[in-house]
Amino acid sequence: EPVLYIVATPIGNLADLSERAREVLASVDYIAAEDTRHSGRLLSHFNIKGQMISVHDHNERQRCEHVINLLGAGHSLALISDAGTPLISDPGFHLVRAVREAGFRVAPVPGCCAFVAALSASGLPSDRFQFIGFLPSKSGARAQALETLASNTETLVFYESTHRIVESLKAMQAAFGDARYAVVARELTKTFETIHGDTLSGLVEWIEADSNQQRGEFVVLVQGAETATADDAIDPEAERILRILAKELP
Numbered sequence: 001e002p003v004l005y006i007v008a009t010p011i012g013n014l015a016d017l018s019e020r021a022r023e024v025l026a027s028v029d030y031i032a033a034e035d036t037r038h039s040g041r042l043l044s045h046f047n048i049k050g051q052m053i054s055v056h057d058h059n060e061r062q063r064c065e066h067v068i069n070l071l072g073a074g075h076s077l078a079l080i081s082d083a084g085t086p087l088i089s090d091p092g093f094h095l096v097r098a099v100r101e102a103g104f105r106v107a108p109v110p111g112c113c114a115f116v117a118a119l120s121a122s123g124l125p126s127d128r129f130q131f132i133g134f135l136p137s138k139s140g141a142r143a144q145a146l147e148t149l150a151s152n153t154e155t156l157v158f159y160e161s162t163h164r165i166v167e168s169l170k171a172m173q174a175a176f177g178d179a180r181y182a183v184v185a186r187e188l189t190k191t192f193e194t195i196h197g198d199t200l201s202g203l204v205e206w207i208e209a210d211s212n213q214q215r216g217e218f219v220v221l222v223q224g225a226e227t228a229t230a231d232d233a234i235d236p237e238a239e240r241i242l243r244i245l246a247k248e249l250p
């Protein structure tokens with residue numbers, strides 16, 4: 001049976017490629033990759049010689065038909081992205097949807113995902129969280145996006161690149177306030193892995209003071225808004241009186 005495998009690849013440390021990912025990449029007829037040169041290096045590191053086809057943001061919709069034809073001819077394929085899990089702030093959604101609609105099997109080969117790794121080591125509440133991914137690059141749209149999240153009580157998870165990390169932290173400080181606690185997870189699984197938590201004002205100060213901390217790839221996790229302030233809580237005396245009154249109700 002032809003299958004489209006969605007294969008997670010490492011986010012830094014190559015030893016994180018799973019045994020099963022390796023087997024699947026070695027066994028499929030075609031490997032669809034976001035950047036065939038970049039992925040070519042990963043595959044040659046593991047001595048995998050698959051035939052590659054390119055599927056990126058700009059050609060994904062056109063590529064669907066080609067992939068469906070290959071599956072129809074009995075070939076299995078793997079989809080990989082530059083790093084981590086495909087479809088997570090990466091191409092693949094249109095392809096997976098089209099392939100499933102065409103009636104073919106899509107099977108995940110799970111592994112690394114930067115935000116899951118960051119959340120798991122951040123010390124922030126992980127029972128409920130909202131994954132936002134990349135914020136808009138224009139400052140107005142970014143401020144607006146952050147504004148709509150300001151009262152969200154779940155942990156907020158963002159992706160950021162080296163170009164905009166300082167700007168983004170400042171925008172978060174403006175939208176969520178100086179005192180909101182957040183964690184910056186940088187270069188996970190790589191040599192300069194750093195996981196640093198502080199208030200947003202503390203984080204901005206810290207990152208501006210050390211340009212080394214501005215380099216690389218980032219996950220930013222922001223603690224959710226407080227659910228209730230002390231002012232909102234019911235005064236114990238008022239609660240006692242309410243109870244007495246409630247007993248008298250028919």
Ligand code: SAM
Nearest residue numbers: 011084085088113114159160187188217218219
């Ligand atoms: N598909 C990937 C995944 O599963 O996490 C994400 C791809 S997205 C285009 C790239 C972004 O992921 C980076 O800008 C950064 O925010 C985050 N990222 C990827 N690798 C990372 C790492 N080693 N440490 C921290 N963040 C990382």
